[in-house]
Amino acid sequence: MRQPKLIDYTLLIILALIWASAFFNIKIATESFGPITIAFLRVFFGSIPVLLLCFYKKIKIEAFSKDWYWFAIIGFVNLVLPFFLIAYGVKSVQSNLAAILMSTTPLSSTVLGHFFTKNEKFDFIKTFGILIGFSGIVYLFSDNFLINDNNFFSALMILLGSTCYVIGGVLTLKISDKKNENVTGSILIWAIIILIPLVSFIEKPWETTPSIESSISVVYLGLVSTGLAWLLRFRILKNNGLIFQSQVSYLIPIFGIILSYIFLDELITDKVLTSLLAVLVGLYFVKKAGNKKIT
Template sequence: MKPMWVSKDYALLLILATLWSGSFAFIKVGVESVGPMTLTSARLGIAAVILYAWLRIRGYRLPRDARSWGVFVFIGLVGNALPFTLISWGEIHIDSGLAAVLMGVMPVTTAMLAHSFIREEPFTLRIGLGITLGFASIAVLLGPDALAGLTASILAQLAILLSAICYGASATFIRYFAEPANWPSLASGALFAAFIWSLPATLILETPWALQPEPQAIMAMFYLGIGSTAVANLIFFYLIPRLGANRSAQVNYFVPILGALWGVIFLKEQLSLRLLLALTLILIAVAVIQPRKGTPERSDNTGSGE
């Protein structure tokens, strides 16, 4: 029996979109006085503790077999530690709204990777059109500035795009190597592994004990750890078995829109015509690559986790 689309689930999906989209503005606030790797490690550490506590309260345990921890280690690096760091570094040089819109291409990168590396994924005209529109949106965002060389702004935008590719690779990996019935352990184990990945690099490269973060940066750390990562993961993995991966992935429509909106409202960022055009192209691309009605639910087009 297919899961029913009920008002509670719809409300949770909107809350999830708000939590993930808000992360871009809070990252922008955080990196003003905290290094990107320190911000990432703090976020992951807070979220890992919360999810592990929730895991134990619900009676689950982290598996001990090598295969499960191999999955955790890969997803922890590619789906959490690396993209979180890239986004945080990128937002030192670009607006949070631009970062949110760039991250909107994640479903497109997921489709591109799935149809490039997985035999069972046929390449169709619809997928090709969606990928083309996704690349067109990137070209619009980078604009003529890209021809002038690798400026800090261009490098930052490329870092955000690389993080979208990381999320796509992680989603594709989950599709084939993770057990759908074990989502709680997967979420907790991946965050724990991500924290282990990020902590040594943070201690070596940023010496966080010497930092003097502003109060708003500390607030940003806790929001990112509790809201955008721990609570958002719990909501997302609650929705997947109820709505299916495809319906849950519709959160990707809202994240770039809301992310750009929060930047305008709270950080006084500007919405340029180029940004609005790129956002439109991205939303069309995401709509095009979404599985058609009647297509079996799959988990290779999951949310960004941001």
């Protein structure tokens, strides 16, 4: 891995902005589309740049190989479920809350890694970071002005969606010997296959007349926040490694709050800022423990 240069930090910031921008775009998309439709359109448009890259680089897509069931399971857990749950939740809560809730993914990964991997066990620093980070989320749920009886369940669904990403990551270890582009393309294909009957029989989006804003948002979510973001992530991982790429976790909730304020004029309460700070501090200690093991 090379030493990070200015271009590498620039790409990292761009990736964080792209992923952070997904939250307010999901909010806009929910004005016209149901959560299943949003999930379907995200994976459909998101598959286009990934599959085109695989075609250009002559990378074989193994979606229907002997390992098809792993691609199908991961596609369901890592794409279908979280995309649906996040869209469902964001409809009833501010998108900046979703950005903070989703930033707990590295903390959840650390917890699951302790139980399902051999080399990711808890130590004092990790445990301290996890406790600080999740205490921030508990504190966020105490903000009765933004999270109340009407949308408490929706906020929990977003948190569950972030956990699905973590479980999907653990499952991906089963096929870790395959190229990232092949895995991503294959799980996107299976996510589309899974969602086609669901969107057709449950939401029937062709019977609605979506607004221009919502239509632009779902296309953006697919092409940019899903497809382009994954390709950008591949490049950063290849050039700079996982530790460098994981720093995006610090930036996403910060950018998410800023963008939601700019584009949706969403409220930023003291509890939101305190929760954000606690999550970032928790992430810092968890990653600090991980860096010590590598060095």
